Amino acid sequence: MTESSPPRGGSAASKRKDARRNQQTLLDAAAAVFVTSGVDAPVREIAAKAGVGLGTFYRHFPTRADLVIAVYRHQVDTCAEAGPALLANGPTPFAALERWVDHFVDFLVTKHGLAAAMQADGSGFDALHAYFIDRLVPVCTQLLDAAVAAGEIRPDLDAYHLMRGIGNLCIGTDSDPRYDARPLVVLLLAGLRRPHRT
Amino acid sequence: MTESSPPRGGSAASKRKDARRNQQTLLDAAAAVFVTSGVDAPVREIAAKAGVGLGTFYRHFPTRADLVIAVYRHQVDTCAEAGPALLANGPTPFAALERWVDHFVDFLVTKHGLAAAMQADGSGFDALHAYFIDRLVPVCTQLLDAAVAAGEIRPDLDAYHLMRGIGNLCIGTDSDPRYDARPLVVLLLAGLRRPHRT
DNA sequence: TGCAAAGCGGAACAGCGTTCCGTATCGTAT
DNA sequence: ATACGATACGGAACGCTGTTCCGCTTTGCA
Numbered sequence: 001m002t003e004s005s006p007p008r009g010g011s012a013a014s015k016r017k018d019a020r021r022n023q024q025t026l027l028d029a030a031a032a033v034f035v036t037s038g039v040d041a042p043v044r045e046i047a048a049k050a051g052v053g054l055g056t057f058y059r060h061f062p063t064r065a066d067l068v069i070a071v072y073r074h075q076v077d078t079c080a081e082a083g084p085a086l087l088a089n090g091p092t093p094f095a096a097l098e099r100w101v102d103h104f105v106d107f108l109v110t111k112h113g114l115a116a117a118m119q120a121d122g123s124g125f126d127a128l129h130a131y132f133i134d135r136l137v138p139v140c141t142q143l144l145d146a147a148v149a150a151g152e153i154r155p156d157l158d159a160y161h162l163m164r165g166i167g168n169l170c171i172g173t174d175s176d177p178r179y180d181a182r183p184l185v186v187l188l189l190a191g192l193r194r195p196h197r198t
Numbered sequence: 199m200t201e202s203s204p205p206r207g208g209s210a211a212s213k214r215k216d217a218r219r220n221q222q223t224l225l226d227a228a229a230a231v232f233v234t235s236g237v238d239a240p241v242r243e244i245a246a247k248a249g250v251g252l253g254t255f256y257r258h259f260p261t262r263a264d265l266v267i268a269v270y271r272h273q274v275d276t277c278a279e280a281g282p283a284l285l286a287n288g289p290t291p292f293a294a295l296e297r298w299v300d301h302f303v304d305f306l307v308t309k310h311g312l313a314a315a316m317q318a319d320g321s322g323f324d325a326l327h328a329y330f331i332d333r334l335v336p337v338c339t340q341l342l343d344a345a346v347a348a349g350e351i352r353p354d355l356d357a358y359h360l361m362r363g364i365g366n367l368c369i370g371t372d373s374d375p376r377y378d379a380r381p382l383v384v385l386l387l388a389g390l391r392r393p394h395r396t
Numbered sequence: 397t398g399c400a401a402a403g404c405g406g407a408a409c410a411g412c413g414t415t416c417c418g419t420a421t422c423g424t425a426t
Numbered sequence: 427a428t429a430c431g432a433t434a435c436g437g438a439a440c441g442c443t444g445t446t447c448c449g450c451t452t453t454g455c456a
Contacts, residue, residue, distance in 0.1 A: 016401095165385075171317055179358075215423090250436080252415090254435055399454105399455095400454100406448100
């Protein structure tokens with residue numbers, strides 16, 4: 001799982017100048033549109049905002065998921081890298097896990113429709129799901145294992161299910177103002193705690 | 199029999215014979231298609247299976263949500279009615295809540311895509327979401343209150359959030375075989391438990 | 397400057413939910 | 427039995443998606 005699947009072969013400078021420029025324009029436009037219209041924004045809207053045609057869009061990002069991944073790759077990587085750091089600095093592994101999960105929820109909740117898109121079936125977003133899982137499950141596993149080793153939580157749950165559950169809980173936070181995923185995520189983690197030893 | 203003055207009052211038998219027949223055919227076809235293709239099955243597929251045109255479909259069910267509600271109304275009502283019964287027969291309110299939630303999860307998990315459709319935004323499924331909430335939140339509130347009164351759980355969470363969280367956790371159970379929502383739901387409820395008093 | 401090769405734009409295709417209206421059927425009054 | 431108005435039907439058509447395809451333009455090198 002070293003390399004997932006970048007849109008094009010070499011990422012750096014193996015293309016024509018205008019091609020690279022358009023790709024960047026597209027990324028910027030997508031980032032802007034995602035904020036206002038969510039990640040489900042029509043491809044045409046993004047292409048229009050970038051001032052390019054549909055052909056250009058699809059050449060750079062064969063599937064919508066590739067675009068979303070490209071837009072958020074940096075933030076996902078940052079989130080992944082925060083795991084070990086929190087583990088090193090946190091008072092306890094469980095506290096580190098709590099904070100890391102909080103970061104993750106923050107990320108999901110601020111990206112309209114991202115959580116939903118990640119779990120959506122057959123919408124061509126499978127690659128997005130896979131990317132998140134590949135990148136974050138190992139980190140989550142590390143945090144979970146440490147907390148288990150410290151005797152803070154039960155070993156019942158694997159990282160995949162935890163990530164998946166958190167992601168699911170974050171669905172719809174943007175469309176329904178009265179729904180707040182955070183308390184539920186807290187509860188989920190609380191349910192994981194090992195009953196205090198006697 | 200006993201229906202001789204149609205122009206008045208009743209909602210049921212005031213239509214033409216073929217209309218009622220087609221409505222039932224549509225319901226049967228939908229129920230069958232939902233099992234195989236999920237609740238997101240194309241309207242055309244359902245209409246074709248029922249052997250009727252699209253116009254007929256939309257006259258009977260102005261929106262897709264109306265169809266889904268009509269198909270599952272009975273089961274939702276059954277679920278709602280099970281609440282008080284479980285509360286009366288269960289050893290403790292929390293046990294009743296657990297069982298009731300289990301029934302609810304069973305229901306959601308066996309209907310492909312139902313959980314996802316319920317939370318889907320702007321897909322015309324809002325009415326579906328509203329129906330579930332209207333029907334089940336009161337029951338859940340009753341169970342929750344009883345458990346709180348019995349000192350079994352913390353009063354942190356309102357029924358809407360719990361229902362919503364459970365519904366969200368059930369999303370994607372059908373499309374991903376390795377994902378199982380049940381343990382997560384159990385964990386969520388476990389997180390609700392009041393720490394044992396001294 | 398010339399000229400492949402690489403890239404671009406947008407028309408076109410397929411599939412969706414939904415609307416609309418000419419036509420067929422039903423129920424009844426004659 | 428027939429005629430006729432109300433009711434319901436079927437499916438073409440519209441608008442919106444994602445995606446593909448191909449004639450034309452731009453680029454970068456000789």
